[in-house]
Amino acid sequence: MIRRRFPWLSYLLVVTGAVLTVVPFLDMVMTSLKGPGEAGTLPYRFLPEAFDLSNYRAAYDQLDLPVLFRNSVVATATITGSVLLTSSLAGYALAKLRFPGRDFVFRLVLSTMMFPPFLFFIPHFLILAHWPLAGGNDALGRGGAGLTAGIAALVMPFLVNGFGIFLTRQFMVAIPDEVLEAARIDGAGEFAVWWRIVLPQTKPVLLTLGLLTFVDAWNEYIWALLVSTADPDVMTLPVGVQLLQDHVDPTRTMPIVMAGLVLSVLPVLALFLLLQKHYVRGVMLSGLK
Secondary structure (H helix, E strand, O other), rough: HHHHHHHHHHHHHHHHHHHHHHHHHHHHHHHHHOOOOOOOOOOOOOOOOOOHHHHHHHHHHHHHHHHHHHHHHHHHHHHHHHHHHHHHHHHHHHHOOOOOOOHHHEEEEEEEOOOEEEHHHHHHHHHHHHOOOOOOOOOOOOOOOOOOOOHHHHHHHHOOOOOOOOHHHHHHHHOOHHHHHHHOOOOOOHHHHHHHHHHHHHHHHHHHHHHHHHHHHHHHHHHHHHHHHOOHHHHHHHHHHHHHHHHHOOHHHHHHHHHHHHHHHHHHHHHHHHHHHHHHHHHHHHHHO
């Protein structure tokens, strides 16, 4: 009723939301182009006096960007691929297979979503540190660094995602059982049913899950910081950008940090723009399911 009488109100809310979303990003970009002493001064200036691209060069040199970018890409790609694979397999099993304890397993998966991930970071680190026969450890997990020194430490706590299993399971429940039974009668095994019939129909939700997982893994900071203290060679972009504040000229700290943030955001922004259509469709279909 209100929407019909005041149609301009809807447009005003949308425009206001868009402005509130875009302005912080634009401010980050403008700050990254400011010269020494411009950032943080009063009165506040949104635009720089002169566009200074040297901040990006300084961020590139200080960050050792190729190494940090490689670590972030490898960790993010591994986590995203693993989450998509395990979520689709577990979601299919919980949605379409009949086995004792299925409902209990599903409730157990749901229970993992009740706790914040950082609650388990210290236990995860201790498990990796005492991993048997790895990193100089003996069979009892003593004497070495375990799996804490290496790229594996960045990815192992995130290879399986309870939310991903829940999301794919809820989507797969709506797939007609008759279609799957017909495939089984024709001689298709469970793997063939999952690969040839279920996966093509769940592509929208998998793209949505992949994008969400990619963003979370790319921006992960607390765990990456914890692991990088044990092995600086696996430092990722978010950790490197944060450490910029301790290694640059104080009068140029904020512009260089913002330049580092812009460089770290660009891959996520490019992926989102590339998959925007599929992402919106996946969110809409997930809500309908």
